[in-house]
Amino acid sequence: MSRARLVGEGLRAYRLVAGMWIRSTMAYRTSFALTVLGNFAVTALDFLAIVLMFSRVDVLGGYGLAEIAFLYGLSAVSFGLTDLAIGSMDRLGRRVRDGTLDTLLVRPAPVLAQVAADRFGLRRLGRVVQGALVLGWAVGAAGVDWTPAKVLMMPVFVLSGAGIFGAVFLAAAAFQFVAQDASEAANAFTYGGTTLLQYPPTVFAVELVRGVTFVVPLAFVNWLPASWVLGRPYPLDLPGWVAFTPPLVAVAACVPAGLAWRAGLRSYRSTGS
Numbered sequence: 001m002s003r004a005r006l007v008g009e010g011l012r013a014y015r016l017v018a019g020m021w022i023r024s025t026m027a028y029r030t031s032f033a034l035t036v037l038g039n040f041a042v043t044a045l046d047f048l049a050i051v052l053m054f055s056r057v058d059v060l061g062g063y064g065l066a067e068i069a070f071l072y073g074l075s076a077v078s079f080g081l082t083d084l085a086i087g088s089m090d091r092l093g094r095r096v097r098d099g100t101l102d103t104l105l106v107r108p109a110p111v112l113a114q115v116a117a118d119r120f121g122l123r124r125l126g127r128v129v130q131g132a133l134v135l136g137w138a139v140g141a142a143g144v145d146w147t148p149a150k151v152l153m154m155p156v157f158v159l160s161g162a163g164i165f166g167a168v169f170l171a172a173a174a175f176q177f178v179a180q181d182a183s184e185a186a187n188a189f190t191y192g193g194t195t196l197l198q199y200p201p202t203v204f205a206v207e208l209v210r211g212v213t214f215v216v217p218l219a220f221v222n223w224l225p226a227s228w229v230l231g232r233p234y235p236l237d238l239p240g241w242v243a244f245t246p247p248l249v250a251v252a253a254c255v256p257a258g259l260a261w262r263a264g265l266r267s268y269r270s271t272g273s
Contacts, residue, residue, distance in 0.1 A: 006110065013109035017117035025122050032123065039126030046198065047072055047134055061202035066141035067230055068200060073135025074222040075197035078161025079190075080128035085162075086116040086169050087124060090186060093176035102270050111265060115173070142230060150229055156247060161221035163250030168193065168216065170257040177264030193218045201235040209235050220249040 025032050050072065054065045063071075092115055095101040104114045144150070172186030179185070193216070201209050201223050213219040219235060220242075227234045228243035 010110040010113040014113040014117045017114055018120040021117070021120035022122055035123040036126045039123050040130045041126075043076070043127045043130045046195070047130075050198070061200040063200040063202070063232075064142075066138050066143070067226075067232075068198070069134050069138035070142050070144075070230065071200060071222050071226055072198045073131050073133075073138050074157065074161065074226060075194050076131025077128060077135055078158050078221055079165050079194040080124065080131050081158070081162040082165035082169060083190075084121070084124040084128060086166060087121060088118045089115055089169050089173040090190075091115075091118065092173045093179075096176060096268065099270055101268065105268075112261060144229055144231075153225070153244075154229075157222070157225040160246035160250045161225075164217060164221050164246070164253055165190065165193070167250065167253035167257040168218075170254070171260050174257065174260035174264040177268055189216060189218075193221075197222050206236070213238075217249050217253055220246045 047069070050068060051065070053060065058064070060068060092101070095104075095115075101111075104111050107114065139146075168189050169186075172189060175186065193212070196204075196212065197218060201219070209219065213224075213236060223235055224238070224243050225246060226232070228240065234240065234242065
């Protein structure tokens, strides 16, 4: 089967499985609306904490509230899109432990698409909407000189950030083939990563900034693009052109993550029961 056909089959399987869960969710629309609202409110508490912090200080790491809101919104929307699309992959460890992954292996559909769409949580839209509202406010309040290039690059940055988070989710899922109880360790890089990116790089140690730039490239989600948009100094004194590399970084991150997934899937030997 050609690679293009494999991708097409995967997308079709993902659409069918996700559609099944969406129809199941929408059968109880009031419950769905309440869970989306609850998801929105819980994620909004993160930004509320930042707002309360600025009731005591004027700047944080040299950044004002609107600039940190820009960092927050860019990270939250990128992460929210990834969490919406493939957030269910953190359940893989449970499937490996109890052997239910076997049922996915015997189906005539790519396993990755089935795992990604399993229990598709449309309620996660609340996180995306909340992040988009904060980003929309920051776009107008941060005092940015919006040029056509900056306007055109904003959706590119958001999608690239989602791709980078997707690579992290995929690599974390692959790790669960080896360590079945590693979902919390994986969350340190996914949910923990987006929390880290809500704050400017100037408040963190240089070693940590290096790690999230050259090891796990989370800095390319918002720190580096935002430095160009906001006219801020680049972390680690990196050259200005790195702000335009998030699409390349997303692709480069997805390649080893995909290879790790294939290696993990090939090493799977079921539970033996």
